[in-house]
Amino acid sequence: MMTRLLIPATAGVARHAVDDNLRALVEGGGYGTYLGLGQVVSLSRDDEPIVGDEASEFSREAAHHPERYRPIVRFVRDLCDRAGLTAPRILDFGCGPAILSAMIARAIPAAHVTGVDLSRDMLTLAAGTLQSFGVAGRMTLHHHDARLVAREADHLADVVVSRNMLHRIDGLGDTLTRMVSAARPRGGMACFTAFRQVSDLGPAGQAAFVAAVRERRVTRDVENLVRSFVRAHLSAPSLEQYRKAAGTVARHLNVREVRVWAGNNNNVCLYFQR
């Protein structure tokens, strides 16, 4: 298949130019093909449960990359230490195969961790993770939709976490409010997502992306870049939208501290202290 190269020169890339060109490539369906990646770039919207082969593939990949989860595990453990929570109840929304949940359970030996996901396939894979991590006795899995958690869900857990689910959620402010309301006073809610709008990456990030595409350097890093950028482009909120959603939470709930920031590796982090 012939795919026209629509990406402009790297120098001085304007944000709208990158966005428009990316959209053209994605909508033209030739993006993965152009890079020789075949089907790896999913063109479906990204705000639904992950099921079937995609769930299995996600689980395999996640299990090979504990380093992606370690900073979050440390964040949660520090949070519990600071709050004096020795046997915290922890809730992981959109737990997927529960690698993060299980790592948290291991890192905090007296914790009870509940994983919630909308995909039954993911929960089946998660059950296997709990066994292999030896933490099944201190974990519970639930099939539930994070968007439908009761707004007055107070006291479901001391600490609520979520990784790479928010970019899939419609009604971000409302869902965040529901998720934060599940965290007890003294505890908090921390969300992390690796998916960002191209426009939020800044000139260096945009230029790196454009250069990779122009030069057809299909390394593992580029593949990951392509996956996350394409997905981000299709459905991820911008940093500004995250900030607005955090404002919605603060208007509806008692929160002592709200932080929204761009972390390492271009991820977005949100923290609400109750």
Ligand SMILES: C[S@@+](CC[C@H](N)C(=O)[O-])C[C@H]1O[C@@H](n2cnc3c(N)ncnc32)[C@H](O)[C@@H]1O
């Ligand atoms: C990209 S995966 C991330 C999984 C896990 N948090 C991780 O970082 O390894 C997103 C997960 O969110 C789940 N999900 C999507 N929408 C959801 C919703 N509304 N409620 C609960 N889970 C949802 C998907 O089924 C999927 O397992």
